[in-house]
Amino acid sequence: MVPFNVLLAVALGYVAFLFLIAFAAERAAQRGRGFWLRSPAIYTLSLSVYCTAWTFYGAVGYAARSGLEYLTIYLGPTIVFLAWWSLLRKLVRIGRTQRITSIADLISSRYGKSPGLAVFVTVLAVVGTTPYIALQLQSVTLSFSVIARSVDGGWALPNVNATAFVVAAGLALFTILFGTRNLDANERHHGVVTAIAVEAIVKLVALLAVGVFVVWGIAGGASDMLSRIARSPIAEAAAPGPRWVALTALSAAAIICLPRMFQVMVVENADERHLSTAAWAFPLYLLAMSLFVVPIAVVGLEILPEGQNPDLYVLTLPLQEGREGLAMLAFLGGFSSATSMVIVAAIALSTMVSNHIVMPIWLRMNGGRGATVSGDVRQIVLNARRASIGAVLLLGYLYYRLTGGTEALASIGLISFAGVVQVLPALVGGIFWRGATGRGAATGLAVGFAVWLYAMFLPSFGDWVMPAHVLAEGPFGVGWLAPERLFGLGGIDPMLRALLVSLGPNTAAFVVVSLLDFPSPLDRLQAAQFVNVLDNSRRPAGWADTRAEAEDLLVMAQRIIGADEARAIFAEFAHEQGKAGALPDPTPAFIERLERELAGSVGAATAHAMIAQITGGASISVEDLLAVADETAQMMEHSSQLEAKSRELARTARQLQEVNEKLRELSEQKDAFLSQVSHELRTPMTSIRAFAEILMAEDGLSGEEVRRYSGIIHDESLRLTRLLDDLLDLSVLENGRVSLDSQECNLHDIIDSAVKATESIISGRAIEIRREATAENVRLRTDPDRLRQVFINLITNARKYCAAASPVLRIRVRVLRDGIIVDFIDNGDGIAPQHRDIIFEKFSRLSDQAAAGSAGLGLAICREIVTRLGGSIAYLAGEAGTAFRVTLPRQADGRAPVRAGADTGVSSEGEAA
Amino acid sequence: MTDPLRPVFVERRAYRRRRLMDAARLLPFVGAVLILAPVVLRPEGRAMTTAPTLIYLFAVWFGLIVGAALIARRLDDEDRGAD
Numbered sequence: 001m002v003p004f005n006v007l008l009a010v011a012l013g014y015v016a017f018l019f020l021i022a023f024a025a026e027r028a029a030q031r032g033r034g035f036w037l038r039s040p041a042i043y044t045l046s047l048s049v050y051c052t053a054w055t056f057y058g059a060v061g062y063a064a065r066s067g068l069e070y071l072t073i074y075l076g077p078t079i080v081f082l083a084w085w086s087l088l089r090k091l092v093r094i095g096r097t098q099r100i101t102s103i104a105d106l107i108s109s110r111y112g113k114s115p116g117l118a119v120f121v122t123v124l125a126v127v128g129t130t131p132y133i134a135l136q137l138q139s140v141t142l143s144f145s146v147i148a149r150s151v152d153g154g155w156a157l158p159n160v161n162a163t164a165f166v167v168a169a170g171l172a173l174f175t176i177l178f179g180t181r182n183l184d185a186n187e188r189h190h191g192v193v194t195a196i197a198v199e200a201i202v203k204l205v206a207l208l209a210v211g212v213f214v215v216w217g218i219a220g221g222a223s224d225m226l227s228r229i230a231r232s233p234i235a236e237a238a239a240p241g242p243r244w245v246a247l248t249a250l251s252a253a254a255i256i257c258l259p260r261m262f263q264v265m266v267v268e269n270a271d272e273r274h275l276s277t278a279a280w281a282f283p284l285y286l287l288a289m290s291l292f293v294v295p296i297a298v299v300g301l302e303i304l305p306e307g308q309n310p311d312l313y314v315l316t317l318p319l320q321e322g323r324e325g326l327a328m329l330a331f332l333g334g335f336s337s338a339t340s341m342v343i344v345a346a347i348a349l350s351t352m353v354s355n356h357i358v359m360p361i362w363l364r365m366n367g368g369r370g371a372t373v374s375g376d377v378r379q380i381v382l383n384a385r386r387a388s389i390g391a392v393l394l395l396g397y398l399y400y401r402l403t404g405g406t407e408a409l410a411s412i413g414l415i416s417f418a419g420v421v422q423v424l425p426a427l428v429g430g431i432f433w434r435g436a437t438g439r440g441a442a443t444g445l446a447v448g449f450a451v452w453l454y455a456m457f458l459p460s461f462g463d464w465v466m467p468a469h470v471l472a473e474g475p476f477g478v479g480w481l482a483p484e485r486l487f488g489l490g491g492i493d494p495m496l497r498a499l500l501v502s503l504g505p506n507t508a509a510f511v512v513v514s515l516l517d518f519p520s521p522l523d524r525l526q527a528a529q530f531v532n533v534l535d536n537s538r539r540p541a542g543w544a545d546t547r548a549e550a551e552d553l554l555v556m557a558q559r560i561i562g563a564d565e566a567r568a569i570f571a572e573f574a575h576e577q578g579k580a581g582a583l584p585d586p587t588p589a590f591i592e593r594l595e596r597e598l599a600g601s602v603g604a605a606t607a608h609a610m611i612a613q614i615t616g617g618a619s620i621s622v623e624d625l626l627a628v629a630d631e632t633a634q635m636m637e638h639s640s641q642l643e644a645k646s647r648e649l650a651r652t653a654r655q656l657q658e659v660n661e662k663l664r665e666l667s668e669q670k671d672a673f674l675s676q677v678s679h680e681l682r683t684p685m686t687s688i689r690a691f692a693e694i695l696m697a698e699d700g701l702s703g704e705e706v707r708r709y710s711g712i713i714h715d716e717s718l719r720l721t722r723l724l725d726d727l728l729d730l731s732v733l734e735n736g737r738v739s740l741d742s743q744e745c746n747l748h749d750i751i752d753s754a755v756k757a758t759e760s761i762i763s764g765r766a767i768e769i770r771r772e773a774t775a776e777n778v779r780l781r782t783d784p785d786r787l788r789q790v791f792i793n794l795i796t797n798a799r800k801y802c803a804a805a806s807p808v809l810r811i812r813v814r815v816l817r818d819g820i821i822v823d824f825i826d827n828g829d830g831i832a833p834q835h836r837d838i839i840f841e842k843f844s845r846l847s848d849q850a851a852a853g854s855a856g857l858g859l860a861i862c863r864e865i866v867t868r869l870g871g872s873i874a875y876l877a878g879e880a881g882t883a884f885r886v887t888l889p890r891q892a893d894g895r896a897p898v899r900a901g902a903d904t905g906v907s908s909e910g911e912a913a
Numbered sequence: 914m915t916d917p918l919r920p921v922f923v924e925r926r927a928y929r930r931r932r933l934m935d936a937a938r939l940l941p942f943v944g945a946v947l948i949l950a951p952v953v954l955r956p957e958g959r960a961m962t963t964a965p966t967l968i969y970l971f972a973v974w975f976g977l978i979v980g981a982a983l984i985a986r987r988l989d990d991e992d993r994g995a996d
Contacts (some may be wrong), residue, residue: 067961068970078944078974078977079941079944079945080941082941082944082981083982084936084937084981084985085938085988226964226968229964230962232963234963235962235963236961237963241955245952248945248948273989276988276989280982283981284978287975291971762920
């Protein structure tokens with residue numbers, strides 16, 4: 001038999017042991033030696049806060065009442081953990097990138113950092129968790145009294161309520177000690193987590209020990225056990241399918257939505273990779289926890305006296321068999337289950353309450369001065385959290401007192417589950433559906449919460465809150481509003497009904513309002529962040545424009561996260577920005593980072609509001625976004641203009657370069673021209689002077705000699721004159737100062753006079769000229785004198801340079817639609833291709849032979865004249881000898897040069913010939 | 914996902930990794946079907962016999978745990994290899 005003192009000593013000793021463990025873990029973590037504190041095993045074991053006293057004691061009672069149904073409470077979470085890759089990984093990643101502190105923070109942060117939603121979820125969580133905390137207190141007191149009753153002679157537990165109060169107070173103390181050591185919820189509570197991991201082992205070992213004792217101690221092994229099950233009252237259970245599915249779904253949803261599960265799974269997660277271990281290890285833990293539940297229930301039903309509370313079989317069976325040690329272990333197991341749940345739930349709830357209720361109120365009370373007023377915000381947050389822990393436990397205790405601790409454990413647990421599960425649509429919708437909006441989430445939550453409160457929570461208090469007639473017949477006799485027959489769903493299972501009537505309208509309202517709503521910019525921004533968190537862990541562009549002063553921010557940050565930490569963050573960022581001092585520039589990137597750091601302490605909504613007070617922009621508005629977009633557009637336009645300008649500049653520079661090049665060439669040409677002219681002038685001048693000197697100095701010159709010398713002087717003078725004439729001509733032509741005397745004339749006449757003029761020239765050999773008299777008979781409007789000059793030049797050239805034995809010049813005329821072609825073709829040697837381009841240049845002579853009397857200006861002048869007349873002259877390749885083609889327009893207006901051979905068709909005007 | 918930059922075909926290793934992810938995504942559905950089957954597929958009005966169902970459920974449960982462990986281990990290895 002267990003004396004009360006021993007029981008008390010064991011319980012206190014166990015508690016002291018937990019304190020020690022927690023303390024040691026904190027110390028190790030502080031000294032940086034706690035690498036094992038961050039192992040996947042610790043993470044998996046900490047997840048076991050899911051297995052509360054309800055699981056430890058209540059599962060057996062559940063099995064004793066309804067057979068296998070208790071398994072759904074474990075199978076649901078198993079399915080969720082099998083979905084770790086697509087679901088839990090996303091939750092954990094969001095929690096880490098957004099520095100989420102609680103489930104209320106997650107919902108608020110997702111829906112535009114809405115403070116209202118955070119308050120709502122917090123209230124929901126507190127209301128949903130309070131019965132559960134009461135349940136834990138109840139189970140601990142029950143287990144105390146069970147062991148007390150078993151004592152021979154009996155010692156009555158002095159006061160059940162006092163026991164519950166002492167337990168609650170002790171838990172509050174532990175939670176405050178180890179749960180509020182550091183402010184940043186993202187810094188792991190190593191002490192708490194380690195203590196919980198130890199408790200996880202204790203409860204597993206205890207339940208397994210009792211199970212092994214039952215199967216191999218009381219029953220005769222596994223096969224005997226199976227036959228006992230088959231003979232037991234629970235050998236067959238109705239287990240309606242819909243209820244089975246509903247319970248599995250409910251527990252699956254609960255493990256995501258329960259604040260304490262969110263705390264250990266997301267907030268306390270040290271490494272995302274731990275999930276891959278927890279994915280199979282946690283289901284394995286659950287399997288081990290539930291393995292012996294049915295055997296214990298069956299054996300309990302079999303050997304324990306009628307009327308025993310099946311919820312306590314785990315304790316009463318060993319006691320019945322006289323195994324006090326085992327009973328003590330079982331007691332510790334149940335105690336562990338209860339305490340770990342309460343501790344984590346209290347931490348989670350207090351974080352929510354202080355971040356989303358106390359801090360906003362405090363900020364509001366301090367008005368616009370916000371976090372820059374004197375006073376240590378850090379201490380205020382910590383105190384708020386401590387007070388919240390006390391308040392949460394007090395609430396649990398009060399609920400326990402109010403409900404009188406008479407409910408079956410399982411039903412309270414389910415009510416609790418159904419309450420917190422109301423968050424599910426907003427949560428799952430929030431991380432998978434970008435269209436989910438804050439108003440949709442709020443509406444859904446409100447609807448679900450209201451129905452749950454009315455149909456499940458309030459009836460659980462008993463008659464004095466909701467009278468029996470209302471419960472059965474509905475308020476004011478409206479039948480379909482009766483909690484038991486809500487919406488006419490009276491016939492189906494209460495559990496399934498409660499889920500349907502609360503989650504159904506909840507989801508519907510959430511989806512419909514979201515579909516109709518248009519979210520705020522911040523809402524949309526966060527939606528993208530959350531839904532696409534696995535694709536890209538980009539940062540949100542929240543603070544587009546800022547007037548924040550780095551110093552103000554530092555002052556505020558110091559108050560919230562502590563002076564050293566704040567200075568470290570600021571210095572680190574300043575270093576990243578490449579600044580020497582301790583204060584970084586308040587760039588949007590920095591403010592975002594700071595906001596996230598603060599969010600780790602006081603929650604996203606509060607952090608956002610605090611920063612907003614300093615930076616001056618409460619949130620980004622559509623106008624801000626438009627302004628940013630405008631600026632971007634302007635900048636893009638500006639840059640494209642700049643680009644165009646620079647392209648233009650490059651073009652101009654290139655043009656300048658070309659012009660410059662041309663000028664240089666021209667200058668060279670001019671120099672060459674001058675030296676050429678000087679040379680050309682000098683040669684005849686030299687001979688003139690020489691012969692003139694001879695005439696002056698020599699007296700005895702014969703008449704013959706005088707005539708010959710003066711003849712030479714005359715010839716040379718003529719050549720000089722001709723050269724000067726040519727130069728003058730060319731200069732006039734090139735400067736465009738020539739005046740054309742356009743008149744109607746006949747091409748035949750012009751060629752005639754040109755041929756005649758060349759015949760009068762004595763020098764050069766005779767040349768036979770073949771003409772096409774009929775073709776030449778073309779009327780055209782041009783300057784006949786100028787054209788004749790061109791023709792004379794061409795004919796003279798032929799006479800001079802044609803090397804054939806009997807030179808022949810053919811003049812061929814063809815009439816095109818808008819022009820006339822005159823070809824001068826001799827039977828000479830032609831001009832080599834490489835020279836064909838330069839013959840039209842000034843002073844170009846291909847050879848010096850027979851060059852007397854020519855300065856090489858002839859063809860240059862020809863080209864100028866023809867160009868003035870609106871035509872062109874070119875060397876005609878492909879003929880037997882040297883050939884030039886002169887193309888003339890029918891109307892020489894001196895403007896449009898005709899493209900040679902542009903049209904071969906003889907025009908109707910040709911008949912004028 | 915229609916990312917024009919995403920190649921149409923990936924090399925063998927990445928392909929295996931993708932299929933592993935598919936398996937990880939599929940597993941909860943397989944689990945849900947197997948777990949809900951004994952009650953949902955039960956003929957109308959017939960009670961569930963505890964002992965055989967118990968054995969079935971624990972067998973399925975354990976099988977799923979082993980499957981999850983294998984997939985998680987492989988994914989972990991791939992992750993480490995990719996680093």
